[in-house]
Amino acid sequence: MKVVPRSHTQKPKFNWRSQSFTLSKAKSYLGRLTEKAMKGEPVYIIRGQHRFILQHVPEIEPIPMRPPGYFASCYTKEDIEFDNRLSKASVIRAPKDLE
Numbered sequence: 001m002k003v004v005p006r007s008h009t010q011k012p013k014f015n016w017r018s019q020s021f022t023l024s025k026a027k028s029y030l031g032r033l034t035e036k037a038m039k040g041e042p043v044y045i046i047r048g049q050h051r052f053i054l055q056h057v058p059e060i061e062p063i064p065m066r067p068p069g070y071f072a073s074c075y076t077k078e079d080i081e082f083d084n085r086l087s088k089a090s091v092i093r094a095p096k097d098l099e
Contacts, residue, residue: 020044020051 019042026033026045033054037043043054075083 020046023047026054 021029021033021043023045026043033043037054038056040056045052045054
């Protein structure tokens with residue numbers, strides 16, 4: 001009996017030039033796909049009929065602290081008194097028999 005060697009069928013190579021990847025492939029190559037997204041290339045992940053995009057989000061700069069008195073010139077004394085009266089009237093107080 002003669003043994004004939006099988007020709008190994010190789011899996012098709014992963015196409016890195018593609019913009020869309022199935023969810024199972026994206027899980028396997030997530031590190032490489034994130035690097036691709038960091039370069040600004042669009043990366044779409046497909047799951048069934050849904051498409052998701054993987055993209056790099058730049059770091060948000062923190063909001064600077066404002067010095068005391070920054071808003072002092074924004075409101076007049078009458079505006080402040082009016083707002084204080086409205087806020088005092090909007091508080092629901094407990095009935096006196098519960099206090």
